[in-house]
Amino acid sequence: MAVIETAWAKLNLALHVRRRETDGYHALETLFAFTEFGDTLAVAESEALTLCVSGEFAGAAGDGEENLVLRAARALESGRGAALRLEKRIPVAAGLGGGSADAAAALRLLNRHWGLGRSVAELEAIGATLGADVAACVRGVTVRGEGRGEVLTPVSAVTGVPVLLVNPRVAVATGPVFRAWDGVDRGALPAGETLAVAKAARNDLEGPAVGMAPAIAEVLAWLRGLAGVQLARMSGSGATCFALFGDEGAAVRAGAGVPGGWWGCVTRLRP
Template structure:
């Protein structure tokens, strides 16, 4: 038996950091949604009790450093599954890009193994498992659009954005989320995104309001360390995207575009500026 799971990328429409917590994590408020750029996972049972990961790309780990491996090991240990699994990752989401590709792979692994092994776990139970793997994993288990608080694991569902296009562009650098958060001084943030305005725009299906409410307090940190991200953002703005923001800790920059013709114009304009460019739909 084989099971297949899609693992979509996420973008942050809003990302605010309130303060650093006693446990070393940061207290955040984020609004996240998913886009139609996805990894695809194939899972099949093995006769011996082992976990094997493979991928068509050679730049990701396929051992215990891989979040899909960790997800498989976690669900096996938690529910005493004495079976093996082979997982093939068809990677499409750029790595270390601020798009939660690894977290989405882990979430897809949890969902897929729940089906493969007939465990009967609820979405809530899978989200609780995902929390042990990373702050973005519960959201990726659930999907859709949500306000995330705490470390990012507490989720409040929100309406998804209206139909529109997303241009994603990643410069040829990798950014460490831990490094960016380590450089952030939460008590010195002078501009916070308006979470209530973004929620209102989502509830009203107001695409222009969503674009005008975009905000990410990590941008200033990443742009100072990696000026190429700033140049990419400025380029996307000049090409006419309706709203432009860096996703997560970067370095991927996304542009929201209402009209397909403009989306294709921006996509073609960026192709000469950046190798990794994608034109995809918002998952509504």
């Protein structure tokens, strides 16, 4: 029987870019949150290490050697086989950390399946070698991220907050968006209760992303005009945007009205 792990979609409730480092990376401060929605990864016994990808966004994700699920499996250095099956529900290149979430799910799942006994801290350290967001995705709970996003600090939970995710079905590559950032440090992420901090904060990549994909501005304008919205913002480097609601009914009604041609999902935030 296959064992299943969820790869929870990641949100950046806030993302402050502080400076561009000499190695081309960026120092940032962010609030990571995770939704109940995500990809699913299953494992079954096999002598070889294999991956099969299905689902709406399988074609964009691919199942080749560079898929982060296979890279995560190899990073565990067990030398064992496993038949992995990924159902790809999170849009690709969308600011939801889909590949990072998949890698994190693979680390958690195979650590159990192979009986490796690695601690969460050890899995996070391995995850950090695969991508800046993978360590946070291993933990899968609301945290503050600094450095490149891999230095994590616990913050107050946001459990159960209704959220609508909307993507205009435009893929946005992370690298070009970061390179288009204007280099202006607009200030630190404040301390305090998570949702209050998020509302007082910003996403410094919204401007560059909108410049590359103007449809993001259309999504944000639509979300911000909905009844019951507490916060609407772009996640990560885009193009997915989110709206937080005060009650689930408002989120469901909004989700039913997502314009044709856009991708939408009503879900809730995890702890």
